[in-house]
Amino acid sequence: MSAPVHVVEMTESERNHAFSVCRELANEFRAVGPRHDAENSFPHEMAARLRALRLPGLNIPKRFGGWGADIATTARCVELLAYGDPAIALGFNMHFGVIGFFRGMWSEQHQARFFPGVAQTGHLFDGVYSETRAGVMGLADTRAVPVSGGFRVSGRKSWGTLSLATDFHTFNATITNPDGQLPTDHAQRAAREVMFVCPATANGVRIEKTWDALGMRASGTETVVFEEVFVPEADLVSSAFRSGLFANLEWQTLSFASVYLGLARRAYDETLAIIRGKRLGAVSEAADVKVSEQQLVQVGVGEMCVLIESAANCIEVAAARLNEGRDLPEDPSRRLGWLEIPKVVSTENAIRVVDIAMRLVGGGAFRRGHVLEKLYRDARSGPFHPLTTDQLMQHLGRAELG
Numbered sequence: 021m022s023a024p025v026h027v028v029e030m031t032e033s034e035r036n037h038a039f040s041v042c043r044e045l046a047n048e049f050r051a052v053g054p055r056h057d058a059e060n061s062f063p064h065e066m067a068a069r070l071r072a073l074r075l076p077g078l079n080i081p082k083r084f085g086g087w088g089a090d091i092a093t094t095a096r097c098v099e100l101l102a103y104g105d106p107a108i109a110l111g112f113n114m115h116f117g118v119i120g121f122f123r124g125m126w127s128e129q130h131q132a133r134f135f136p137g138v139a140q141t142g143h144l145f146d147g148v149y150s151e152t153r154a155g156v157m158g159l160a161d162t163r164a165v166p167v168s169g170g171f172r173v174s175g176r177k178s179w180g181t182l183s184l185a186t187d188f189h190t191f192n193a194t195i196t197n198p199d200g201q202l203p204t205d206h207a208q209r210a211a212r213e214v215m216f217v218c219p220a221t222a223n224g225v226r227i228e229k230t231w232d233a234l235g236m237r238a239s240g241t242e243t244v245v246f247e248e249v250f251v252p253e254a255d256l257v258s259s260a261f262r263s264g265l266f267a268n269l270e271w272q273t274l275s276f277a278s279v280y281l282g283l284a285r286r287a288y289d290e291t292l293a294i295i296r297g298k299r300l301g302a303v304s305e306a307a308d309v310k311v312s313e314q315q316l317v318q319v320g321v322g323e324m325c326v327l328i329e330s331a332a333n334c335i336e337v338a339a340a341r342l343n344e345g346r347d348l349p350e351d352p353s354r355r356l357g358w359l360e361i362p363k364v365v366s367t368e369n370a371i372r373v374v375d376i377a378m379r380l381v382g383g384g385a386f387r388r389g390h391v392l393e394k395l396y397r398d399a400r401s402g403p404f405h406p407l408t409t410d411q412l413m414q415h416l417g418r419a420e421l422g
Contacts, residue, residue: 025124025268026342029081029088038087041073042097046104053105053238057394060232062240063108067185070112071142079119079271084131085139091120091271092339095278102282106398109282111239113275114182118147118190120271122257125215125264130257134188134217145217146186148177148244149265155179156406160213160261162246164193165200170252173216173224180244183220183227189244190217192261215258215265216251224249235397267352270342270359276405277335277366284328284370287395291377292321320380324373331366338362357416360407367402368409374399 030038048069056063070076079094080086089097094116102109119138122131122145137143150156155178162175173193183189195212196202203209218225228243258264295317300309311317338359341347349355374396378385385392403409 023081023083023128025120026091026345027081028090028343030090030093034087035089035093038078038089038093038097039100041075042100045069045073045075046101046109049101049104049108053108054389054394056238057107058389060237062111062184063238064185066108066112067144070144074139074142076115076142076144077139079116079123080135080139081123081131084135086135087139090339091274091342092336094120094271095274095335095339098275099278099282099285102279103286104282105238106279106283106286106395107236107238110236110279110401111182111185111241112144113279114146115144115186117272117275118145120275121147121265121268122190123271124268125258125260127257137187143187144182144185145188145190146180146182146244148180148183148189148191149261150177150179150406152176152178157411159210160192160194161202162191162193163200163202164195164214164216164251166195166198167250170250170255171195171216173218173246173249173251175246177244177246178230179241180227181239181241183242183244184240186220188217189220189225190215190257191244191246192216192265210262213261214256215261217255217257218249218251222249222251234400235394236401263352266356269356270338272405273360273363274335274339276402277331277363280366280370280399280402281328281331281335283395283399284324284331284366284373287370287374287377287392287399288324288328290391290395291324291380294381295321317380320376324376327369327373331362331369334362334365351419353415354419356407357412357419360412360415363405363407364403364409364412367399367405370399370402 052063077086078097079089082088098109098113151158151161153161164171164173175193177191192213192215194202194209195214203212224247226245228245230243231241295312298311303309349358378392378396381392384390407415
């Protein structure tokens with residue numbers, strides 16, 4: 021069995037150091053983000069910086085040489101990185117999120133095998149758990165055919181965020197019958213969905229460059245293809261993929277939420293900086309108009325503030341409850357729903373914040389290359405992260421109604 025997942029190991033000084041490192045790295049994200057957005061390219065140079073700072077070990081427990089960040093500290097670090105550039109932060113957030121999964125899903129032996137390499141060498145992990153048919157909600161069509169010493173894996177994984185820079189892919193697959201066919205019995209098929217890990221350099225693994233999206237263009241979200249990849253039996257790291265994933269989904273939920281909180285804070289600060297210095301000069305009603313003195317503008321800024329702080333409070337309260345082991349439903353389904361709420365609040369609020377920002381700043385924000393134009397596009401990806409906004413609403417409603 022693995023150790024408890026939600027423990028606070030870092031001292032206040034260690035947390036402040038982590039925040040300082042992330043603020044500095046965020047400045048580098050900010051400098052290169054617009055170019056990678058325009059070129060639809062992944063910032064490999066930032067992966068090198070992440071490794072040089074040993075930041076991949078952020079939420080690796082101290083017993084394996086990591087920084088020992090708890091979920092609240094990890095979420096705050098992600099928010100700071102996203103303030104610099106949300107797309108780049110979203111890419112590296114894949115690593116922090118799945119490391120959190122592994123803390124709850126993997127045995128102590130598997131953690132001892134892989135975590136020191138993250139802490140000491142900067143190994144990066146992704147989690148390619150989605151397929152085109154039904155996303156992460158669908159049982160894996162990727163097949164793991166039993167062979168001597170392990171499995172032969174074939175399949176295609178979409179939404180492979182960070183796949184261009186990762187050292188190890190983790191993925192779900194369904195163990196087939198000996199003849200290579202998936203079980204026809206639904207319950208049996210579900211029971212055979214497992215998690216594997218394999219090196220990104222393994223024979224038969226390749227990346228298809230399919231990512232060309234409205235926003236989050238620098239996240240490196242490509243398609244990972246497995247073609248008759250041999251995976252040793254020892255690299256089956258969780259025999260209960262789906263239940264294990266959703267029992268630990270808060271690591272991705274709160275870190276996703278933090279990406280969009282950082283995005284919203286950046287939009288807010290950019291908007292204030294523009295509005296505070298903007299004057300219209302002479303108009304028909306007055307000799308000079310200072311934009312910040314207009315009531316409509318003040319109301320808009322106030323609404324942005326409310327949206328941002330409500331999202332921040334949502335994340336902070338959820339993280340505190342997890343760390344303190346209190347005030348969460350015991351039923352796994354209800355627990356999942358409650359912990360997904362911060363993501364929906366943060367992502368939907370970020371969209372609203374950027375919409376208000378663009379209206380307040382005016383038509384210049386609509387031009388390609390304006391910082392708010394980029395943030396507008398990046399914010400649109402938020403509702404698509406699992407559970408999507410609509411999936412959560414249905415999930416909560418079903419749970420509440422029995």
